[in-house]
Amino acid sequence: MEKENKKYSVLLYYCYSKIENVEQFREEHHRLCLDLNLRGRIIVAQEGLNGTVSGLKEDCERYMNLIHTDPRFAKTDFKVDHVDRMAFQKLNVRVKAEIVHSSLAYLKPYERTGIHLEPQEFKQMKDQEDVVILDVRSNYEHTVGKFKNAVTLNIDNFREFPDKIKELEKYKDKKVLTYCTGGIKCEKASAFLLENGFENVYQLHGGIIKYGMEAGGEDFEGKCYVFDNRVVIDVNQVNPSIISKCYVCGTTSDRMVNCANAACNIHVPLCEECGWKMDGACSDACKAHPEKRPYNGSGYYAKQLNGYNPVKGLKRI
Ligand SMILES: [Zn+2]
Ligand SMILES: [Zn+2]
Numbered sequence: 001m002e003k004e005n006k007k008y009s010v011l012l013y014y015c016y017s018k019i020e021n022v023e024q025f026r027e028e029h030h031r032l033c034l035d036l037n038l039r040g041r042i043i044v045a046q047e048g049l050n051g052t053v054s055g056l057k058e059d060c061e062r063y064m065n066l067i068h069t070d071p072r073f074a075k076t077d078f079k080v081d082h083v084d085r086m087a088f089q090k091l092n093v094r095v096k097a098e099i100v101h102s103s104l105a106y107l108k109p110y111e112r113t114g115i116h117l118e119p120q121e122f123k124q125m126k127d128q129e130d131v132v133i134l135d136v137r138s139n140y141e142h143t144v145g146k147f148k149n150a151v152t153l154n155i156d157n158f159r160e161f162p163d164k165i166k167e168l169e170k171y172k173d174k175k176v177l178t179y180c181t182g183g184i185k186c187e188k189a190s191a192f193l194l195e196n197g198f199e200n201v202y203q204l205h206g207g208i209i210k211y212g213m214e215a216g217g218e219d220f221e222g223k224c225y226v227f228d229n230r231v232v233i234d235v236n237q238v239n240p241s242i243i244s245k246c247y248v249c250g251t252t253s254d255r256m257v258n259c260a261n262a263a264c265n266i267h268v269p270l271c272e273e274c275g276w277k278m279d280g281a282c283s284d285a286c287k288a289h290p291e292k293r294p295y296n297g298s299g300y301y302a303k304q305l306n307g308y309n310p311v312k313g314l315k316r317i
Pocket of ligand 1 (some may be wrong): 273
């Protein structure tokens with residue numbers, strides 16, 4: 001089916017912009033999302049808004065228009081993909097200290113951050129001699145896909161990024177081009193590099209997702225990990241390849257799953273055959289574990305909907 005004919009959309013977006021009364025904003029925003037029948041996760045903080053939501057195409061259109069009419073979020077850049085079903089089961093609108101958990105709450109990207117590169121600009125710059133491409137994402141993300149020649153970091157969470165600054169010292173004289181899934185982590189990562197004396201810091205605006213849509217995804221090897229029920233998505237329409245190996249048997253595979261054992265739940269590639277053989281588990285121990293969930297061939301496990309109430313958290317119903 002042609003993407004444009006699909007009934008649902010998935011939106012990925014963020015905007016660094018000051019929100020004065022976060023609790024009140026959260027309340028109103030939650031209500032708005034309910035009115036539009038959206039599902040997904042939205043984080044509200046004093047520093048801005050970050051979300052990934054799914055809904056009927058026309059509801060998503062209305063949502064984007066409403067966000068854009070608010071002067072605080074007029075510049076929000078939405079990454080839009082078309083899918084054939086809701087990409088989320090629940091709606092969560094939460095207040096947090098930061099819109100992406102980073103341990104860098106004190107940095108204000110709306111005051112200072114790396115230079116934004118549009119996908120075409122990034123594509124032109126990335127192979128130049130004095131350039132280093134830096135992946136600021138975690139292990140489970142860059143294992144399944146990354147830019148050719150990118151520097152990756154051994155981190156399990158973006159919170160650990162600042163710990164790696166010593167490793168990056170050697171690139172101080174280079175032009176550093178950072179990238180992540182949708183661009184948000186780079187806002188803080190690039191600001192942090194600037195603060196640590198790096199002088200030429202750039203970031204891929206809109207992240208891998210936008211690069212795939214606007215620049216054909218050239219030289220992105222593997223697939224892009226996403227945080228909805230699709231698990232990974234294709235990015236590269238020019239020279240695609242597979243870089244990851246099945247966690248169990250080692251054959252080339254980009255089928256990303258969460259381990260069926262809820263107590264483990266690691267994100268790893270698992271080939272189709274091992275998926276069935278291991279019943280979705282990453283090891284024999286996980287296969288035999290009492291918390292192992294039934295495997296349906298997808299490797300995606302929706303959280304329990306028991307007791308879920310979409311209006312929960314609203315002060316006035
Ligand atoms: Zn395998
Ligand atoms: Zn496991």
